[in-house]
Amino acid sequence: MTADVGVAPLRRTGKRRWRWNVGMLALPVGAWLVFFFIVPFGLIAWYSFGDKPSLYQTHSNEILSLDRYFDALDPTFLAIFGRTLNIAVTGTVICLLVAFPIAYWMAVKLPARFQGLVLGLVLVPYWTNFLVRTIGWRITLSPESFLADISRNLGFGTPDWLYTSGAVQLGVVYNYLPLMILPLYVALERLDHRLLEASRDLGASAGESFRRVTVPLSLPGIGAGLLLVFVPLMGDYITPAVLGGASGSMVGQMVASQFQTAQNWALGSAMAIVLMLAIALAVIVFGLIFKVIGALIARSERVTVLDDGVAEGRTA
Amino acid sequence: MTTLDVATDTVTQAPVQPGRVLLSGVSKVYGKSYAVQNLDLDVRAGEFISLLGPSGCGKTTTLRMIGGFEYPDEGTISISGAEMGQLPPHKRPVNTVFQAYALFPHMSVAKNVAYGLRYADVPKGAIAGRVGDALAMVRMKHLADRMPAQLSGGQQQRIALARALVKRPSVLLLDEPMSALDRKLREEMQIELKLLQQQLGTTFVFVTHDQEEAMTMSDRIAVMNHGRVEQIGSPAEVYDAPATSYVAGFIGQQNFLTGSVTAAAAGTLTVAVPGATLASSVPAVTPVSVGDAVTVAVRPENVTVTGGSSAATNAIPATLMGVSQLGSYLQVVTMTAEGVKIVARTNRSVDLPTELGVPVTCSWPAEAVRVYVA
Numbered sequence: 001m002t003a004d005v006g007v008a009p010l011r012r013t014g015k016r017r018w019r020w021n022v023g024m025l026a027l028p029v030g031a032w033l034v035f036f037f038i039v040p041f042g043l044i045a046w047y048s049f050g051d052k053p054s055l056y057q058t059h060s061n062e063i064l065s066l067d068r069y070f071d072a073l074d075p076t077f078l079a080i081f082g083r084t085l086n087i088a089v090t091g092t093v094i095c096l097l098v099a100f101p102i103a104y105w106m107a108v109k110l111p112a113r114f115q116g117l118v119l120g121l122v123l124v125p126y127w128t129n130f131l132v133r134t135i136g137w138r139i140t141l142s143p144e145s146f147l148a149d150i151s152r153n154l155g156f157g158t159p160d161w162l163y164t165s166g167a168v169q170l171g172v173v174y175n176y177l178p179l180m181i182l183p184l185y186v187a188l189e190r191l192d193h194r195l196l197e198a199s200r201d202l203g204a205s206a207g208e209s210f211r212r213v214t215v216p217l218s219l220p221g222i223g224a225g226l227l228l229v230f231v232p233l234m235g236d237y238i239t240p241a242v243l244g245g246a247s248g249s250m251v252g253q254m255v256a257s258q259f260q261t262a263q264n265w266a267l268g269s270a271m272a273i274v275l276m277l278a279i280a281l282a283v284i285v286f287g288l289i290f291k292v293i294g295a296l297i298a299r300s301e302r303v304t305v306l307d308d309g310v311a312e313g314r315t316a
Numbered sequence: 317m318t319t320l321d322v323a324t325d326t327v328t329q330a331p332v333q334p335g336r337v338l339l340s341g342v343s344k345v346y347g348k349s350y351a352v353q354n355l356d357l358d359v360r361a362g363e364f365i366s367l368l369g370p371s372g373c374g375k376t377t378t379l380r381m382i383g384g385f386e387y388p389d390e391g392t393i394s395i396s397g398a399e400m401g402q403l404p405p406h407k408r409p410v411n412t413v414f415q416a417y418a419l420f421p422h423m424s425v426a427k428n429v430a431y432g433l434r435y436a437d438v439p440k441g442a443i444a445g446r447v448g449d450a451l452a453m454v455r456m457k458h459l460a461d462r463m464p465a466q467l468s469g470g471q472q473q474r475i476a477l478a479r480a481l482v483k484r485p486s487v488l489l490l491d492e493p494m495s496a497l498d499r500k501l502r503e504e505m506q507i508e509l510k511l512l513q514q515q516l517g518t519t520f521v522f523v524t525h526d527q528e529e530a531m532t533m534s535d536r537i538a539v540m541n542h543g544r545v546e547q548i549g550s551p552a553e554v555y556d557a558p559a560t561s562y563v564a565g566f567i568g569q570q571n572f573l574t575g576s577v578t579a580a581a582a583g584t585l586t587v588a589v590p591g592a593t594l595a596s597s598v599p600a601v602t603p604v605s606v607g608d609a610v611t612v613a614v615r616p617e618n619v620t621v622t623g624g625s626s627a628a629t630n631a632i633p634a635t636l637m638g639v640s641q642l643g644s645y646l647q648v649v650t651m652t653a654e655g656v657k658i659v660a661r662t663n664r665s666v667d668l669p670t671e672l673g674v675p676v677t678c679s680w681p682a683e684a685v686r687v688y689v690a
Contacts, residue, residue, distance in 0.1 A: 192416075192418065194414055194416060194418040195418050195420060195421075197385055197405070197412075197414070197418065198412070198414055198418035198419075198420070198479075199420075199431070200384075200385075200404065200405040200406045201383060201405050201406070201410075201411055201412045201414075201432075201480075202406075202411065202431050202432030202435070202479065202483070203406045203434075203435030203436065203483065204406055204431075204432070204434075205404075205406055206404075208435075212431075213420060216422050217421070217422055301423060301427050301430075
């Protein structure tokens with residue numbers, strides 16, 4: 001300590017000096033966030049505490065209350081909310097199960113020169129208009145489609161696939177699949193195949209190598225894919241509107257109809273807030289599950305507690 | 317009866333000898349070309365053998381076939397007396413140190429080293445001890461809890477070595493493990509690796525394109541080119557008596573001159589090259605006769621540079637082009653009238669013409685001249 005006296009402290013400290021010209025670089029993104037996220041979100045939150053005072057007004061904040069939240073949480077809403085959660089969780093899991101082999105095949109098995117092409121084949125439908133794609137499924141699932149013809153010819157009769165929860169489930173998996181494939185592909189593509197060779201070399205079978213090397217290293221991709229699919233899927237209202245009918249409606253439609261049809265912005269806002277809170281809660285639960293899985297993997301690998309060894313090595 | 321059995325045994329099949337690797341007639345085809353062609357290699361138990369050659373010579377492919385990452389299209393590989401056939405890598409009694417180390421980035425050093433022990437007959441309680449021993453062996457025990465990303469290249473290399481050796485394989489394969497290290501560290505590691513190998517008695521099969529590295533560590537070197545072994549022998553054999561002009565050029569520096577044989581007497585070959593007549597007292601590896609086109613090789617350290625022109629046998633007139641100090645010796649570059657560059661290495665104390673551009677004579681003894689069929 002005494003030796004330090006008179007020595008100028010190092011200039012580099014943890015604290016960074018604010019420089020306004022560098023800070024300006026964040027202005028466009030900041031403005032975008034303020035005007036397209038924070039302000040609308042604030043408005044929705046504000047409206048949700050008001051009410052719909054008359055037939056010709058959409059909302060009013062004259063009297064503030066939590067009544068709209070109690071209105072929102074009625075049995076119909078909760079039933080549809082339950083179905084939405086069911087479709088979203090099932091859809092996300094199906095997306096993961098379908099996307100993983102595809103992404104694995106693309107990233108690991110496919111020669112590099114074909115990867116761009118196949119990636120394009122995944123992306124082109126995704127870039128096609130969401131509504132058009134979904135209507136495509138309406139045609140395919142309708143009683144007049146070629147699939148229905150095949151069903152009739154095989155003697156199964158005219159199927160009633162359209163306007164069911166199943167149709168919505170199929171539609172969302174189809175619509176959100178690229179959002180799962182892409183992060184998984186990126187994670188698996190970055191995975192060094194030599195790590196798998198090293199694993200095999202050390203005595204692990206192909207399956208063991210997959211479990212101990214491929215899966216842990218693609219966990220970030222899996223997490224990103226789950227979020228990218230689950231969050232927009234919870235709020236989706238186009239897919240159920242086109243394919244779901246009455247028996248396959250989702251909570252996003254209820255919010256939309258409060259704004260567009262019922263003109264009750266206060267109730268719609270309360271429902272939107274409830275939906276957002278539910279999604280945030282689900283993401284937190286997802287995160288916790290992920291942490292637990294990570295901890296379990298680490299635990300299963302924790303063979304070597306070098307208590308004695310480490311201490312000995314450090315003192316040496 | 318029994319003696320007869322033993323005798324036939326050694327001739328017909330490899331005796332069971334842990335650590336012996338036998339490749340016979342091994343070929344590997346990629347597309348339309350041979351990566352490895354009809355390769356025979358008998359790696360003795362406990363030896364340090366280097367597969368040396370330029371990139372694309374088939375050395376890495378050979379190593380990968382021993383490790384089980386590729387299967388030969390023809391021929392057989394046996395390790396410790398057992399035929400490998402189509403056995404996958406995880407069932408072979410070998411371990412590999414990979415070129416880029418291939419440490420698992422999501423596991424600590426200790427977990428990396430312990431990885432393979434799960435598949436060995438090691439009781440759970442003994443794993444920690446084995447990992448500690450392996451880390452102590454490469455002097456990395458104090459880094460057991462670090463992640464690979466926190467380590468330097470040299471440290472990662474040691475961990476990769478510990479991870480491969482912790483299972484105590486009878487054969488260790490090393491695929492250019494030092495190519496990413498800087499020169500000084502590489503030289504230290506070479507000595508350390510050789511000592512480790514001697515101490516363990518494990519067979520090391522080391523792939524490299526660096527001839528100095530191969531010379532430093534190996535008991536034997538297999539010089540490879542175009543998927544074949546050109547020569548196999550001790551470092552001294554390969555350096556002093558290269559079997560082909562390719563080996564002569566690949567191992568150490570070499571001056572090459574082309575000419576034709578003018579006389580082939582017993583013990584002496586006479587070769588006419590542009591500007592001089594050369595005599596060789598070393599028998600050619602492939603027999604040559606008068607009139608054959610040949611390549612003549614002379615090592616720089618055998619060349620003596622003197623002032624003035626001379627036209628004696630084994631002396632060639634040249635012009636002094638440059639002199640460089642390379643530590644303990646001088647490198648002298650000269651050029652003959654025909655534009656052939658001749659390099660000499662001499663002791664620093666030697667008297668040399670100092671002016672560039674002056675006429676000099678490069679000469680050498682007949683024992684230093686090696687003749688190869690062109």
